[in-house]
Amino acid sequence: MKKTITCWALLFMAPLLLAQESPFYKNYSWEKIPKFSVQVPDSTSILGLKDKIITEFLYEGDNFLEYFLEHKALWLNSDDRIEEYNKIYLPYSNTSELLISKARVIKPNGQIMELDDSKILTAEDEETQSVYKFFAFEGIEKGSIIEYYYLIKRVPEYSGRRLVFQTYYDKQDVSFDLYSPSNLIFQFKSYNNLPEMVRDTLTENKLHWKMHADKLSGLEKEELSPYNASRAFVVYKLDQNLANNTRDITSYGKVSQNLYNYYYTKIDKKVQKKLNKFLAEAGVKADMEQNKLLRTLESYIKTNVFINESNSMGNELESVLDQKVASSKGLMSLYISLFNTLDIKHEMILTSDRKDLKFDKEFEAHNFLNEFLFYFPKTGKYMAPTDSDSRYGFPPAFLTDTYGLHIKEVAVGDFKSATGKIEYINPVPAEETVDRMIIDVNFNHDDLTKNTVKLDHSMSGYYALYIQPYIPLISEENRDKLLDEFAKRLDENADIKSKKMLNDDPALFGVKPLQFKIDFESEAFVEKAGNRYLFKVGNLIGKQIQMYQENERKLPLENEYTRIYNRTININIPKGYRVANADDINIDHSLLQDGKKVLLFKSSYEMNGSQLTITADEFYKINKISQEFYDDYRSVINGAADFNKVTLVLEPES
Template identity: 30%
Template sequence: MVFSNGGLASIPFNEFEPYTWEEERERTTLTEEQRALPELILYSGQHLHYVMGDQGAFQYITTHYKIYLNSEEAIQRNNRIEIGMENLIDIVDIRARTFTSDGRILELDQESVREINDEDVHFSRLFAIEGIDIGSEIEFFFTVKSALTLFGSHGLQFLAPCLKSEFTLTAPFYMRFDLKPYNADLKVDTLSAPDSISHKFRLIATDLPELRIEPFSNPLAQLISVHYRFVETILFPDLFKFNWDEAGRHFYKLVYEKSGRERRALRRFLRSFNPEGSLEDKVSKIEHYLKDNITFDMRVQAMGINELDWVLENKTAGSGGMIRLFAATLDHFGIRHEIVISSDRFEHQFDPYFETWHSLREYLIYLPELEKFIAPDYFAFRNFLIPYGYTHTYGLFIRRFKTPAKETGIAYTNWIPPFEYRTSKDILHIEVQLEENLSKAIVKEKRSFSGYNSLWIQPFADLLSESELFEIVEELTQSTAVDAEIGEWEVLNKGVKWVNWEPLQINVNYSSASYIQRAGNNYLFKLGNLIGQQLELYVERERHLPVENDFLRGYERKITVHIPENMQIANLEDIAIKEYFDYLGERVFSFESSYSFQDNVLEVSIYEYYNTIEIGPEDFEGFRKVINAAADFNKVTLLLRNN
C-alpha cells in the first residue's frame, strides 16, 4: 500500500466523476472505403481514475468502444461482452446500444446482464448486444471499481483497423506517474482535471492499422500500446518507491527472510539429502529432489501461502513457495545464486529502461559460476532448461549484498540469452532397403529429440504404458508412411530426469509400400517423404511483422538407401538443395542437402538450423527460402530405371 490510514487522513481527497456518453447522437459517417471493411473500430477508450477518499484508495476503470460491423465473423466476435469479476469490487455502470443498418437504435436491457460462476469459467458478468445486423454500429461502455493497481499496460491496437484509440489516467496531483508508449511515436499530454485536485494524463492514437497475425512472429511485441507506472507521491517522498532498487530490496526480503519454524522444517526436509559431485551435478540433483518431492499448484499461489513449513508439510507450493524453497536449499548447501524476475516475452515485453513492476511476473534462479538458469516452478524443465519465452529478453537480477550490519538485495537488469541451436535438435537416421521387386521399402529409423524438441513427450514418457508408447511411435511413423507395418521398436531415455541431459530416442523398424510408385516400366521412390511433411511459407501479402522464432533449433538427417542392383537413379541432382541467409556477417539460417551414390547405395545428408531469434520484416524472404527448402526436399521423388 502507498498510504497508511494515518496518511490518508492528512491528504486532499478527490472524487470520481461518473463516465457517460453522448446521449443523442447519429451514426458515425464513414467513407465508401471504410464502409467496405468487414470491421472497423471507430473509437476505443480506456480511462483509469484513481480516487483517494475517506473509505480508502480505489481505482475506477472505464472501457468504451464504438465498432462498425460488416461481416458475420465480426458480429460473432462482438455480440457478447464478458466482464471478468476477478479482483473487482463492483461494476458501477454498463451501457450498450446498437445502431442498426435500417436506422433503429436498440438500448441494452439491464435485466439481460447475467452472472457466470462455475468451475470452468472465472466469475464474470455477461451481456449480449441485441439487434446487430450487417452494417450495424455498436457502442458500449462499462465502469468497474477495483482495488488500487499502480502499474499496468493497455493495448491501443486491435485485429481490426481503428480510427481513434484513447487512454487516460486521472489521479490526485500528488501521485506522480510515468507513461511510455511503444511501437508508435505518440505524445502523452498532461491536463488539469475539473476538480483542481487531480491531474490527467492522456494519449491519443489515430488511424491505426490492424495488428496482423503472421507466422513466426510475436504480435504482442509489436503492439502499439502504452505502459504506466506509479513513481512516488510528492507529499510523502520518503515512502516506498516502485523502482528497480526498491524491487531488489522487496523481493530479496520476500524470498530470503525465514522464521525459525521454517528453518527447522527445511533442516528436517534436507536431513537425508546430500547432493555430491561437481557444482553442476549438485545443482541438478537439488532441482530433481525439489521438483520430484514438491508439486507446483497455482491454487496455492492464489491463496498466497508461501511459508516453507506449510509447503514442506503439504508437499505443494505456488511460484512464491517454490522460489523460496529453491533459494533456501541452495543457501543450505552454500551454492551462490541470484534470483531473477522477468516476463514471458510472448505475454509482456520487459523494458529495462522503464522501471515498472508490471514486468516482474516470473521467477528464475541464476547460477553465476555456471552462467545457467533454473525455472523453479516448471516440473518438466530440468537440467538448466527454462521456458523459451523467458529467454531472449531482459530480467531483473537480484544479488545478495551483505555487511556486518545488514543483508539486502541489489537489483540490476541483464539479458537472458536463448539457448544455442545445438541444444534443441531433431536428429533422424534412416536406413532403407528397397526390395528387389520394388514392392515395398524396409526401413530402420532412429530418431532423437533434445532440448525444447523433446518436451512434447520425454518428461512424461516413463509414466506411459507400453500400449500408450506404441500409439505414439505408430503415430510418429505413420506421419511419414501411412501404411507402415511396425516391427521392433523402443523408446529410450524416458522421464523428466533426462530432459536437457540425454535426448529422447525413438527407434523403430517398419515396412511400407507408400514410398514406391510404379510409372510404366520405371519406378518413383518418394525420398522426401522419409523426413515427413515440412512447413511451407507462402507470401500472400507484404510481410509486416519481424520474424521471431520461439527458440533456436537444428535438424540433422542421414538417409541411406540400398537400391536393387538392376536399377539406376535418373535424377540424383534433385537431391542437392542449398539455401541460406546471412545476417550481420554471420550465417544464421541454413538448409543444405547433399548426396553420394556408389555401389547402388545412396547416402543423403541434410543439415538445417535456425541460429537467431529475431530478424526484421525486410529480411523475411531470406528466412522463408530456408524454411521452404525443407518443404522442397520433402517433394523430392527419384526416378528409378532398369539398367
Template identity: 55%
Template sequence: MIKNILSISFFFLFTLIVQAQSESFFNSYNWDKNPEYSVNPDSTETIIEVKNKVVTEFLFDKEDDLVEFTMEHRVLWLNSDEKIESFNKVYLPYSLTSELLVNKARVITKDGVVKELNDSKILLATDEETGRKYKYFAFEGIEKGSFIEYYYVVKQNPSYRGKRVTFQSSFKKENVEFDLFAPSNLVFKFKSYNGAPEVEQDTLTEDKLHWKLRMSELEGLEEEELAAYDASKAFIVYKLDKNLAGNVSGISSYGNVSQNIYAYYYPEHSKRTQKSIDKFASEATKGAEKTEEALVRKLEFYIKTNVYIADGGGEELEDLDKILDQKVANGTGIVKLYAAVLKSLEIPHEVVFTSNRQNIKFDKVFEANNFLTDCMLYFPNTGAYISPEENSSRYGFPPAYLTDNYGLFVKEVTVGDFTSAVGEIKYIEPVSADQTIDKMTIDVDFEENDLSTTNIKLDRALSGYYGMFIHPFIHLVKEEDLDNFVESFGKRLNENVEIIDKKLVNDDPELFGIKPLKLVLDIKSNAFIEKAGNRYLFKVGELIGQQIQLYQEKERVLPLENEFKRSYYRNINIEVPAGYRFANLDDINIDKEYSKDREEILSFKSFYNVEDGIVHITADEHYRINIIESERYEEYRDVINSAADFNKLTLILEPVE
C-alpha cells in the same frame, strides 16, 4: 506473482496525504442521449471502432485509502455476420476484489433506432473449469450496419507500479482516447510503444493532475504467422513515479522491487523450519553426484515429481512450513521452496523476473512491474536457468519465450555483517541451436525380389526442447500409450507403413538434458515406391516427414519470431540394388543459407556421396536465431521452404544398361 510480493509495499506513502478531494471524472460522465455515429457509406470494412475511450482515475476515499476507477467506453460498427457473432457477448471485468459501478449497453441500428439493454441482458455466468464468475452484455437485434455501444466503470484496488493499456487490434479504430487523473501530489510517468503517440500532461485541469493521449485514427494490425502479435500492438505503459507530498521519488524503481523480492524469498527461518529445509534438501538430492549441475537437476526432478503446484493465493500455499509438510504450494510458494533449499545446499543462484516476449518485450530503461510477470532461477556458475512454476520445463531449458529477452536479476550481496540484494537488468541468452536437435539416421534397402518394398531402419534422437515435451515425464505414460507414441514416429513418414519392431533408448526421465531420447523403429513399406515401366520412383524426401511450407501473398509487416533455436540433422543411407543405379542424384543438392556478420544463422543444405554401393544423403537444417526482421523474412522463407522442397524429392531408380 510479483503483485503478491509487492502489494504490501508503499501504502504508507499515501497516508501522508490529507487534502480535499476534487470531484471524480465519472460523476458527470454519460453517453450521448441521441447518438449520431457514422461511417463512410462506401466502406468495405467488416468492423470499425468509431469510439474507444479509456479513463483511469486514482482517488483517496473517505478512509484516505487510494482507490482506482477505470472506465472503458466503446462504440463498434459491425458489418458482417462473423463480427456480429464475435460481439454479441461483451465480457465485463467482474471479480470479488472489484466493484462494477456502472454498466450500460445499447444497439443503434443502421436506421438510427436506439435499443438500450436492460438489466436482464447483463448476465452472470461461471466458468465450469475454473469456477470463476464473470458478467457479460448479451446483445440482441444486431444487424449488418448496426453500432453497438457500451461503457462501464469499475472500482478496484489500485495498480500503479506498471500497467499496460493496449489500443491496437486487428481492425481500424477512430477517436481513440486515453486519460489518467490523479491527486495533485501523485506524479505518473508514461512510455509509448509500437507507434503509439506520447502521453501529454494537460496543464489546464485544476485540482488534480491529468495526462491524455489522442488518436483520430489507428489502423488495424493484421496477425501474421510466427509473429509476436500482442507485443507488436500499439500500447502505453504507465507507473507512479513520485509522491510530492512525501517528497518520495522512484516509487516503482527496480531497486525497491529487488529489496522486496529478497525480503520475501529469503527471510530468516526459525531453527525448526531450517531443520525441515535441510532434511528436504537431503532427501531431494539423495544419490546425486556432488556437482552443482547434478544437484540442481536432482532437486528439480524431485520437486516437480513430489510437490503439487496449485492455483490460488491462500497464505497456506506460501507458508514454507506447510509446503514442506503437505507438499502443496502455489507459484510464489514454490519459488520460496527452491530458494530455501538452494541456499541450504549453498548453490549460488539469482532470482530472475522477466516477461513473455510474445506478449510484451522487457524494457531495459522504463522500470515497471508489468514487465515482471514470470519468474526463473539463474545459476551463474553454469549459465543455466530453471522455471520453478513450469512442470513442463527442465534445467537448462526454461520456457523459451522467456529467453532472448531481458530480465531483472536479483542477487544476494553481503557487506560485512549486512546481507541484502541488488537488482541488475541483463540479457537472458536463448538456448543455442546445438542443444535442441532433431536427428534422424535412416538406413534403407530394397527387397531383393520386389524392389517396390523397402526395409527402413529409423533411428531418431530428440534433445533439448524437442525432447522436453515427453522425456521428463515418460515414466508417467502408460505402456500402451507409449507404444502408440513410438509408432507414431513411423506413421509420420506414411500412415500405411508396417512397424516390424520398435524400442526406446535413454528413456530414464532423469537423463533429459544429458542424453537424447532415442526412438528406433524397423519399418517395412511399399508406400515410398512407384513402378514406372522398368524404372522405380523412390520418394526419398518423404522419409524426413512432412515439412512446413510458408506462403506469403502480402508483404511481411511484423518481425518473425520463433520459440527457440534449433537444428535438424538427417542422414539417409540407401543401399542401391544390384543392377540398378539412381539417375538423378544431383537433384538432392540444395543449398540455401542466410548469413549475418559472416556467420551462418539460417540454412538448409542437402548433398550426397556414393561409397561401396551406398548413397549417403545429408540434409541438415539450422535456425540459429529466433527473431528475424521483416525485411529478412524472404531469406527465412527460402530456407524453411527448402526443407519442403526436399520433402518432395523423388529419385529415379533405373537398370544399369
C-alpha cells in the same frame, strides 16, 4: 465498496487533504444523438468508431481508490461480426464494484435502442465458479452500431499497467485520460507507434495526462509473429508522491529488496532439519557435480510437490516440507532455502513472455515482472521453478532471448542485502536442441517397390522435453504406441519388425538424447513406371511444413527456441540400376548475419559404389527474424518442404 488501506499504501498518500475537483465520471455521459461517421469500403466488416478509456485515482476519506471507465462504439457490417459482438463482457471481481453500465444499438436508419437493466446479465463459470456480467445486445442488423460504456470502482492498479488499444480492425477516435491528485506523479510510455501521453496543463486541482489518435490501423495476426507484443499499447505507473517526497515508487531497486526480504529469511533449526531430510529423500548430496545436483533436485520437487495456489498454508516453508503442497510463493521459498542449504550461488530473475510483452530495460514497471527464473552463474543455465513442464537448462523458451531483472545477493561483512540489475537472458544454444535421423534403406531383391528401413531417431533439448522426463509415467502400451508413431510418421502402413527406446531414464534429460531405433518394411516409397522406379526419398524425413505469404509481411517473426536438424540417409541402390537425377537432391538456402550462417537448409549427396548417402542439415540459430529477412527465413523453411518432394528416378544401367 469500502477498502481498508494498508500501511504500505499509505506511503503513497498525501499526509494532507488536498483540494480536488469532483471525479470525472460525475459529468460523463454519451451523446444523446450520436454523430458517428462511417466512410469505409463496402467489404469492411467492422470499424471502431470510439475507443476511450479514462481512469482516475483519488482519495475518498481514508481510502485511496481508482475509477475506471471504458467507452466503445463499434460499427458491425457482417453476420460474423454481429455474432462475435452480441455479448460484451464486463470486468467484475471481489475487488471492484460496477457503478455504471449503459449500452445501446444504433440502427442504420438512425433508430436508437437503449438496453435496459434486464439485458445486463450475470452468469457463473461452472468450472471456476467465477461470476461475470455481460451486455446481451438484441436487434443488431448489418450496418448497426453498438455503443456501450461502464464504470468500475476498484482497488488501485498503479505499479505498472498495460492498456492495449490496437486490434485486428481499424479504429477512429482512440483516447486515454488519466487523472490523479496533484501530489501523485505518473509516468507513461507508448509502444508500437501509439501517440505519447501529454500533460494537460489547463486542468486545475488535479493532474491530467491524455493521449489521442484520430485513427489507429488494424493489425492482423501473422504466422509465428509476437502479435500481442507488437500491438500498440501504453504502460503507466505511479512514480512520485510530492506530498511526502517519495520517489521511484515502482523502481526495480525496491522490488529487488522487497523480494529478497521476503524469500531470503533466516531458517530456524527445526525447519533446517526438515530441509536436510528433504534433500536426503531427493537423493541430493552436497558433493554432487552442480549440473547433476540441480537436475536431481528439480526433478524430485516437480514430481513430488503439488502446486495449489488456493492453499493459504502453501506459502509457509514448514508446511510445504510437511505436506508437499505449495503455492508459487511457497515453491520459491522451498527452492531458495534448499539452494542456500547447499551453498549454490544463484540469481532470481523476473521477466515477461517475449511473444506477449517484451521486457523494456528502459522503463521500470511491475507489469514486466511476470515470470520467475533462476540463473546459476557456475553453469550458465536457467531453471523455471514454478513451471512443472520445464526442466533445468531448458526453461520456457519464450522467457529467454529477452531481458529480465536479475536479483543478486550482496554481502558486506555479516550484513546481506540484494541488488537488482537488468541483464539479457540468453537463449539455449541451438546445439543443445537437436533432432537427428539416421536412416538405412534397402530394396527387396524380388520386388523393388518394397523397402526395409532402419530408423535411428534421436532428440535432445526442447524436442525431448515433453517425453524424456516423463517416461516412467508412460505405460508399456503407450510406450509401444509412441515408438510406432515415429515409423508411422514416415509410412502410416509401416510393418514394424523391431523397436526399442534408449536413454529413457529421466535423469538423462539434458545429458544424453532420447533415442528410438525402429526397423520396418514399407511399400510407400517406391512406384514402378515402366522399366524405371520412382523413389520418393524426400518422404523419409517426414512431412515438412511449407510457408506461403500472399501479402507483404508486416510483423517480425519469432521462433520459440533455436534448433538443429541432422538427417543422414544411406541407400543401397539395387544392382543393375542407377540414379538418373541425383542432382535434384542438391538444395541450399541460408541467411548470413555478421558473416555467419544463422539459418540454413542444405541437402547434398555422395555416391560410393552402389551406396548413395544423402545429408540434409537444417538449423535455426537465431529466434528473431525482422520483416527484412522474412523471405530468407521462408526459403529455408521451404527448403525442407522442397526436399520432401524429391523423387529419385532409378533406371536400368545402360
